[in-house]
Amino acid sequence: MLSLPAAELGPDNPLPALRPRDDVHRVDDRDRAGMPDDMARQLGHAPLHSLLPVPVRDGYGRSRRPRGLDALVIENDRLRVTVLPGLGGRIASLVHLPTGRELLYRNPVFQPADFALNGAWFSGGIEWNIGATGHTTLSCAPLHAARVPAPDGGEMLRLWEWERLRDLPFQVDLWLPQGSDFLYAGVRIRNPHDRPVPAYWWSNTAVPEDRRVLAPAEEAWYFGYDSRLRRVPVPSYDGVDRTHPRNSPYAADWFYEVPDGRRRWIAAVDADGHGLVQTSTDGLRGRKLFVWGSGPGGRRWQEWLTAPGTGGYCEIQAGLARTQLEHVPLAAQGDVSWLEAYGPLDTPSVGEWADVVGAAERRLAAVLPRARVDEAYAAWRPYADTEPGTTLATGSGWGALEVLRAGLDLPGTPFPESTLGDAQEPWRQLLRTGALPEPDPGRPPGPTLVAPPWRDLLETAPATAHTEYHLGIAQWHAGDRAQAVRSWERALRRARVPWPALRCLAVADQEAGHHERAADRYADAFGALCREGHDDGGAWTPALAALGREALEALLRVRRAADARSVWQRLPAAVRRRGRFRLLLAELLLAEGRRTEARAVFDAGFEVADLREGSDDIGRAWARLTDEPLPGRYDFRMRPDTG
Template identity: 70%
Template sequence: MATTVRRDVLTLPAAGLGPDNPLPPLGPPARARRVEIRDREGLPRDMARQLAHEPLRSVLPTRRRDGYGRERTATDIETIVIENERLRVTVLPGLGGRVHSLFHKPTGRELLYRNPVFQPADFALNGAWYSGGIEWNIGATGHTTLSCAPLHAARVSAPDGGEMVRLWEWERLRDTPFQVDLWLPADSDFLYVGVRVRNPHEKPVPVYWWSNTAVPEERRVLAPADEAWHHGYARTLRKVAVPEHDGEDRTRPARAEFAADYFYDVPDGTRPWIAAVDADGHGLVQTSTPRLRGRKLFMWGSGPGGRRWQEWLTEPGTGGYAEIQAGLARTQLEHVRLDAESEFAWLEAYGPLSAAPDAAHGDDWAAARDEVAARLADALPAETVAAAYERWLPHADTTPGEVLATGSGWGALEVLRARYELPGTPFPEATLGPEQEPWRDLLLSGAVPEPRRVAPPGPTLVAPHWRDMLETAPAQPHTEYHLGVAQWHAGDLAQAVRSWERGLALAPSRWPLLRCLAVADRESGHGERAADRYAEAFDDLCAERRDDGAAWVAATAALGREALDALLAVGRAEAARAVWARLHPGTRATGRFRLAEARLLLAEGDAAAALAVFTDGFEVADLREGEESLGEVWAALSDEPLPDRYDFRMRP
């Protein structure tokens, strides 16, 4: 059969994403991973340089996505299905463009770990993320801020004369447009994925890319390397042997005790690939053109924390998964320089692989990886991938045809501002929406419009060109608020405080500015003053909020959470209780605030009541990867071991 592209609907038990957090994320990313300067000695020179290259300051201009819960209902999710006689590929354009399923029809095998539910969890740089399938991580170290966001999608002419699907968006952390072309030749067992990341600016930008594939964890993972860079939750980077170190075969994910990353040190000039095969030698292989040099295995481990996370991200009894990944650098701690007005492009291929099980699972590592490399060469020679890349590249600029899905309006705003020419990835002005409208006004009139109604402020743009426009705009309170956020992001902390203080003098809505000043006090070590300002900000918000709509409930929850933390940090339990009392009842019932209640009761001296909160049971829907707050509070309440339901610990 010829390759077909169609729209379809997938019904899954799904938790709603809820509203975004309206407070600008002024702090550093919660999962910022860095290697200290003293630990970079002895590393390859390019790795050491890229480890230090422009680490992320914050997730601005994006917003935190923490409004989801854990109650799942049957939900229709729009999909795009690409199919030939060999493969059926299911893509979720509204959820980061993820490949949800890669089904090999001749053998009846699902090649990926296919999550049977949609359950957001706090793993992305800005919060909401979900497990399973193949995801496209761009921006900075971690899971992309686009994990649960819609991408643009359309039909495009494929190099073989058929159809392929193009996904594209404007990545906002680094201001880089990108595209992912999914091409399935008519008689192919392999899905080709052409990727292009562009820098349209007049200066270099740091780039990060890792394609992340979930596979069942009982498979063995193989790659063409004898060593790997190990990175665990102790945050150290060290060279280890492959497959075995510390007495255990680390290519078998289910056998490890604790979660860890293994970045394979693929020798220069070696064909890059990574595979995961089951006990019978069947599984998935991923390969690419040389630009995508890195390969990685992530495993959850067999410890109680890893097992708990596996259950948390799906449903008990559905099986665990590991991740095999491919990236631009050796490790995910690096960012690669992309020169001005240039691009990176490469081709990936995903498909089935069958190897002799006695060799692929044998104790002779060289024989095992040689067997997989040979079977890959038989199924898809490196020359075939290189030729497919050369055929695809001229089609990367092809104008998309029928629109299959629509992403955000942020790319359209940037194209409107700078008149970028981006063949192949149009960002039409028609996609501009309410969030972009104030910034369009600033661009065209030189002024930020003051809000027409009382509401939590919209998102702030922080790139230098937008900051320059804010600095020359009329100094209205709303402008001073956004200007301060942009200055804070740029590292000009003192000027940010001055802008917020100027805005505060005339602002009809004071709480957004007071909250920003509270963050500044907290970051500068003035805990008491930060607590005062948080309390004042929360008082102002409660007096201003107009209804119990989603926007106000989200604002109250977000500011209340920060105010509680600030007040408890300086021992002001009575003031924290006053904040607690004014939260919406539905907010107080959520797991995050049940944990806050336990902390509050503990601060008030009622340890028995705090322990009862744990005994009654709760789930913190937005528990952060690596977060240890549950164990810390429990340890203050009891000498008993942390109950399994609360044990998400990722390290010894």
């Protein structure tokens, strides 16, 4: 158990994620010219257009108190590794025992923020990102964990789950050979389908930012929050050495162009020559530095994600492609695997780039030869299929449902029926009976499965209002928007409870540019939801908050302040006190012409717990209110031109 000040994750958003979230990783088409062919091709390969079937996780707040987080510890005589299986398998700590040095940036708090593809994410440690460009939807989700035999006769800690955006099972095997200064991580992603699937992986390691980041490259692909991707020299760009994270004024990614045939590694080393190195077999091609920047927005984000007085951090990363903007085709019935190693590196960080990188490379070769990593990978690969022994943690039941549906055989990563839960039960009944059971009238509709086999089952199931609602979501995900609208209209005609279908139709109206009709439907949906249940902290609150927010935004967009005020007054008091809704109140007051009261909301202070990475919501509202500079407490700007 790891005890630290922690915010609660809270409930998931019960509304289906019909719209893609704001994408800060778009690439300007002008930058594609001159790219390597494989990079240009992979930049356009199967980008994510929807979060479905994954829910948005936005129920967390910013009130922290001491809590215990489930933790698993593995160690040898050289390293101690602390893993959080309930939070995406994050490695929270990697301590070098002979020196007592923490090799990672270890966050002293658990504070979710809106950086994952589906919302909740937290900073620090080593995270495993699978799915699509961005932080994985599993950032704050439980993984399965168990002990398995290791190639050296010891034990490995296996972590595994079913990634739902791409429907791919994966595993991470962690072990510490006796006497080794390096943690090994064997990773495998499998495609059990009869079609190619886009694959994505980046291992992200947080390290203190008072380091110099070293990698065997003389060029990098620079990506800022202006959507431009440029090839730039390393280490200096615009006359500044960017391998020192604090030298960049704004948040940015630096994807290093490691030459073919060169050993793949990246390190972060302090002024005294102590640090961490990550290396791998060649299958994990990319290496990257992420920096927050020295500007006020970057500093504010760092404060937001941790505790006051904590030193800043940067991230050194490793991935399947050159950049995180790419997705790699994974063949039908195929898999991809590699081995990573993490450990201490003592090497000079001061000096000319070529000299410093050369010295680091020689030191790495001395403490962990490249051949030893390849040998460890070859030794591990046969153990990847070994069935787990003692269960240490349990993930979701979604993998078990897919195994049940498709009869999959996945040696080494079992998804037993015993892991099926309430969320999967309606879909198991659909499999067995051909009919989707009626929902619990005391709760909002549950999650929807959208993959083609589930859509086929919904299309042949008896056409109840509940089935038509879910079928419309699956059709929307498939790109058949006209048919989705027809399904929701049929659901609305049959429904005793109309608000779920009304909300879906409102989203469809917005996407089609019919904003007045969308506002009407949002107002009707919210009114219908309020008639179902208007609690203050109970089962209906997440739905009231989610639908209330969307309704307020839709009504304010078409300047219907009176209708927006009506929605505001019907929200539970606890919801109105949240920072997101304090910001909406300021916008509502502005729409009503009550500028002094809107300014008072800002002056009183609020914190938008689910402020999105790259968002300028607060800045835009402030700019409508006054020409004064944006106060520091509200300044989260990640690029110079954000107002």
